[in-house]
Amino acid sequence: RRALLGTAGATGLVLGTAGGAVGYASAPAGATPLTSVGSGRAMFHGKHQPGITEGLQARGHLVAFDLAAGAGRKEAAALLRRWSTTAERLMAGEAAPHGDTDVARDAGPSSLTLTFGFGYSFFGRTGLEKQRPGALDPLPDFSSDHLDRSRSDGDLWVQIGANDALVAFHALRTIQKDAGSAARVRWQMNGFNRSPGATAHPMTARNLMGQLDGTGNPKPTDTDFDQRIFVPASGEPAWMANGSYAVVRRIRMLLDDWEKLSLTAQEQVIGRRKANGAPLSGGDETTPMDLEKSDAHGDYVVPLNAHARITRPERNGGAAMLRRPFSYHDGIDADGTPDAGLLFICWQADPLRGFVPVQRKLDRGDALSKYIRHEASGLFAVPGGAARGEYVGQRLLE
Numbered sequence: 485r486r487a488l489l490g491t492a493g494a495t496g497l498v499l500g501t502a503g504g505a506v507g508y509a510s511a512p513a514g515a516t517p518l519t520s521v522g523s524g525r526a527m528f529h530g531k532h533q534p535g536i537t538e539g540l541q542a543r544g545h546l547v548a549f550d551l552a553a554g555a556g557r558k559e560a561a562a563l564l565r566r567w568s569t570t571a572e573r574l575m576a577g578e579a580a581p582h583g584d585t586d587v588a589r590d591a592g593p594s595s596l597t598l599t600f601g602f603g604y605s606f607f608g609r610t611g612l613e614k615q616r617p618g619a620l621d622p623l624p625d626f627s628s629d630h631l632d633r634s635r636s637d638g639d640l641w642v643q644i645g646a647n648d649a650l651v652a653f654h655a656l657r658t659i660q661k662d663a664g665s666a667a668r669v670r671w672q673m674n675g676f677n678r679s680p681g682a683t684a685h686p687m688t689a690r691n692l693m694g695q696l697d698g699t700g701n702p703k704p705t706d707t708d709f710d711q712r713i714f715v716p717a718s719g720e721p722a723w724m725a726n727g728s729y730a731v732v733r734r735i736r737m738l739l740d741d742w743e744k745l746s747l748t749a750q751e752q753v754i755g756r757r758k759a760n761g762a763p764l765s766g767g768d769e770t771t772p773m774d775l776e777k778s779d780a781h782g783d784y785v786v787p788l789n790a791h792a793r794i795t796r797p798e799r800n801g802g803a804a805m806l807r808r809p810f811s812y813h814d815g816i817d818a819d820g821t822p823d824a825g826l827l828f829i830c831w832q833a834d835p836l837r838g839f840v841p842v843q844r845k846l847d848r849g850d851a852l853s854k855y856i857r858h859e860a861s862g863l864f865a866v867p868g869g870a871a872r873g874e875y876v877g878q879r880l881l882e
């Protein structure tokens with residue numbers, strides 16, 4: 485396996501598309517080539533952690549840990565060192581450093597990413613309060629919240645994504661075992677996206693309501709992309725240089741109610757066409773939305789409470805975020821209701837200039853609010869990428 489994977493290329497950037505497997509490499513002569521999906525590889529070392537700007541992966545696991553009683557800064561530093569070694573190896577398609585279980589043995593890296601973050605409570609447990617960024621202050625309560633606190637927050641957060649379910653599970657199991665006696669799992673959630681290759685060409689992924697989701701995302705080619713998504717190199721606190729803040733919300737979709745709506749009504753809720761994501765004001769998916777356009781009766785063609793109108797950056801003081809979600813399905817409740825929706829994950833340089841103002845506005849009631857329910861929440865400081873020889877979070881923990 486190692487010989488095959490040593491030459492895999494770097495992962496490129498495909499935003500808002502379902503085709504997460506990029507940067508395919510050919511296998512060395514004589515070896516059986518991996519498929520394009522298996523050979524996709526993201527790099528562990530870099531300016532930013534992986535798993536933020538890469539294309540959506542087909543499979544995702546989110547897991548939060550709390551430090552064990554008696555574990556402090558020293559144990560946390562050792563854990564982040566273990567996790568970083570594991571992440572580097574698994575993302576290269578190599579075996580886990582200790583006692584690999586063989587679950588991912590025959591597969592390539594499959595665009596695996598592991599991303600590590602710190603929650604508010606981490607800093608109290610480790611005596612690092614002075615290093616806690618103001619941006620980690622707890623999110624305000626929203627009137628529509630139905631939050632399960634036992635599935636929210638946590639000292640440490642790990643996001644795992646891969647284009648193969650076994651590769652993703654293998655990574656989850658390995659980092660759980662790495663935690664040893666230093667930390668215990670607080671909550672864990674599983675998600676998915678479209679598999680690369682399922683559509684004729686890479687395109688914006690659909691969510692479980694059937695909409696194209698991700699169209700309005702900031703693009704890496706935007707001049708202000710880095711400024712919106714990442715803490716500047718000279719930013720505060722210094723250990724968060726090139727990092728980002730992740731807001732995680734488990735949002736259940738009330739699919740029985742949603743699916744009763746006519747197509748026209750569903751399109752009015754969002755303000756975009758379901759088939760191709762085009763704004764109701766006309767054009768195709770990438771045509772800018774004309775918020776002023778009205779119909780023969782003088783009504784706005786993009787309704788005033790349409791989700792895609794209310795969330796526009798220009799209507800929220802420029803607030804913008806990079807949404808990089810996974811869908812989830814946790815089975816069907818006893819009454820037949822699907823427990824399904826969106827593991828909404830958004831990335832921003834500052835939650836007070838990203839998620840918070842937009843969610844405040846949505847909380848006052850956009851047309852979508854009737855069809856969703858926020859059930860869990862987390863906010864995590866995700867430091868910049870580890871340099872070679874460094875572990876993630878080293879600048880905080882040493």
Ligand code: HEM
Pocket residue numbers: 691693695696697698699700701733735736737754756761791792795796797804805825826828839842843846856
């Ligand atoms: C846009 C769905 C929750 C922020 C959209 C679009 C859809 C959508 C279909 C239009 C296409 C696109 O630009 O991606 C959903 C669903 C949600 C949800 C199904 C819940 C299950 C949220 C939340 C926030 C949010 C909680 C933030 C607080 C945005 C933003 C845009 C957007 C910023 C893009 C606006 C623009 O720049 O054009 N959403 N959304 N969404 N949504 Fe949501």
